[in-house]
Amino acid sequence: MYTKSVEIVEVAPRDGLQNEKVQVPTDMKLDLINRAIDAGARRVEVTSFVNPKAVPQMADAEAVCAGLPERGDVTYIGLVMNQRGADRALATGRIDQLGAVCVATDTFAMRNQGQTSDGSVEAAKAIIETAKAAGKTAQATIAASFGCPFEGEVQDARVIAMAAALVEAGPVEIALADTIGVGNPAHVTRLVEGVKEVVGDIPIRMHFHNTRGTGLANVWAAIEAGASTIDASIGGLGGCPFAPGAAGNVATEDVVYMLERAGIDTGLDLTKLIETNAWLVPIMGKELPAMVAKSGGFPIAQSQEEEEELA
Template sequence: MAARSHAGASPGEASVTIVEVAPRDGLQNEREIVATADKVALIARLAQLGATRIEVASFVNPRRVPQMADAEAVIAALPPRSARGYRAIGLCLNLKGVERALATLKLDNGGLDEAGCVLVATDTFGIRNQGQSVEEGIAANRAMLAAARAGGLVAQVTLSAAFGCPFEGEVPPERVVRLAEAMAEAGADEIALADTIGVAVPAQVADLVGRVREAVGAVPLRIHLHDTRGLAPANAWAAYQGGVRVFDSALGGLGGCPFAPRATGNVATEELLYLFERSGVATGLSLEAALATNAWLAGLLGRPLPSRVGRAGDFVTAVGVAA
């Protein structure tokens, strides 16, 4: 079966695509298990606010990430693919995960659209996260990308810890470029650079994006940012100025990696919408609807969400209001 249409269809120069990862990356660190029906309701709300790519689940060992134990049940409960209006993504850490993703294509609703593979940029983090070194990860991801594409899924890959590792510290940009080149040669439909623990600064993002873009040619790039040190929106803008047009984010700024100490949430969807829309860059998503969904999700989880724009709201000028 031929692979489905390309993951990284290029948006217009003054527009970006938001990949909403709240149902997977956003929820995976939640201690209380979120009901399958509530995950499906969250996905539906994200679609209603305009998300066209949504990471809906991950295929991981439920003993290690209990929150994702219902991956197949969530996917089976989605609307038929032809009626969704968004592309459903499943995260795959190994070949077994890809096989589980491919098995969803037999569901009545058509299953997933994309397999999101992961290659960690350091040995220590790779062994803790996926049980494999960098070199083992390259070989594994080559097989994963080939299997996903052959089975009919768009096959994209995220280079995790591309800007810094919680165990080994600085990651040489030359290594990330080499990994990106290897994944481009392996047929990745899209390559994401992930600041998994939120250590990057804008100059670093601009530098690495430039190097990787030059190395991989026409393969679309995506950026995945965590806001551990409050720089994710600035890093997103640096990536945009460097030519990146596809951005991961999680509603409310939820998330974190179970295997990365001190890593906090993803860049908040609301903050990217505020950043881009007020800068004249269209996102196709409604900030008003995102704020309403933030309130709904905060009620579901029983606490306010980290997003600063979620707390402050949109900026509305009011004549006659004193400073």
Template sequence: MSDKLYTSAVEMVEVGPRDGLQNEAVQISTFDKLALIERAIAAGSRRIEVTSFVNPKAVPQMADADAVCAGLPERDEVTYIGLVLNGRGAERALATGRIDQLGAVCVATDTFAQKNQRQTSDQSVEVAQELVAMAQAAGKTGQVTIGASFGCPFEGEVAEERVVAMAEQLAKANPVEIALADTIGVGNPAHVTRLVKAVTGVIAPIPVRVHFHNTRGTGLANVWAAIAAGVRTVDASIGGLGGCPFAPSAAGNVATEDVVYMLERAGISTGLDLEKLIETHRWLTGVMDKQLPAMVGRSGGFPKPAETLKKELA
């Protein structure tokens, strides 16, 4: 096997403020959400999914979407992403004047699509195309995530051909990227490799982004497989928080600090400061008042030599 790296750099999308928090039972204050966003920026994050514009009765944790947007730091180099499921959500997001990119979602199975956004799978594709068009008409960009790409909590196995066909349809709207989401964490590296290559084959030059949950411990392996297959943009959540209110047993996202540690140690740049991510993990542990799933956040980075520690402490 060649020692040549798959790539020299990978872009990380921080989804903690939205996907990381949306399924938490304890209501997180707007102040703390904004503090998390500011900490992510300080650690180097330049694309952040800050909130979702959905019915607050369905997802109470995101009820303060407008307030979060009003408090976002003025940072021209940072792309703020708002998740939207329908035209009303898109209008709200655009009206804030702070959202740079709309993130639309479609779902690979009818049952999950109905529970998640009251649409059939085909309808969710059509709506996602419309949302991308709304973003473009407003001078913004739009991207689309295909939920349950690797398996559905209600219908089980999802045919790879189905996901590929959806991606091909979505590409007609010219989104900046199409993401494959393992919503319930059932994917494996072989499946990831096949699906990423198949989707890339029908949507190129539109890039593929990946969104993995670590529900069954395969998250990091899936990230590595995706990068080997050509992916250059990866979603992750500080602390490894995450879950979907409409998908049973959809445990946390791959943790930002875990992915950064793995990639940076492999010589792949992420542009993120691991020590600041670990500091944020510890701060977020206090906010959530519980142990967070991320491993590196708890263990720290690569152990420093004793001489280095002595100099730092001197």
């Protein structure tokens, strides 16, 4: 009934850290990346090449790239918003795949990238072409696919049209991002099915934030509808300092727990993910949202075999 395996893209080093107030030193970011790889991650979003004044946490993008372990079996993704970012990413010589982003609404696209939604699609296509011309690949993400913090509802037709336009440039996959965590599984099912009809053989990746608790329900609906890849962040790291209560990406531990228990292979080691969460907590100076790191997996470990109240 379900797929036998799902690919997880580890996004903690970029989307996870991007909005955190604590400035994480470059060597600790590299530790995080190494730990993710050790836990089985084979695609890692390692940084973004954006204006360091806008996103200070990503100011060390080149330094992070310089320290990446040399491995033939891991794809390093660098997020880029424009041509300048693409050039920086390619200049490092260590980024395997550019992450291009376009935004489903004009207001959000204008606030984030200074261009219309259509303009952001053209920019993403240009980035994909740049990557291919450099012998690399590119992924494309449609931000605010499930709702916009400024314009509210986003129509499926708009997202589907953007996906169809992106296809022309030949990305390795197209992602639908629930940037502000407003999605619900019925919406996810509908939109994934709609996008599938226009992207042909290009795989669909999903990017969910757990802002309203629906993150794993949306992951499940997406997989049932045929998405093949899920972005997730160790610890559920993330959240936005400007939006009180905003939560991070879906937590890698929780996604892996759910999928592995459901018989779907992720290639990731839950124990090592939980250990990485424990390592991260003192660095971030706070408890992280991931639930499985607190409860442990299953079967229940001996230490937790205390009385539990009924039902």
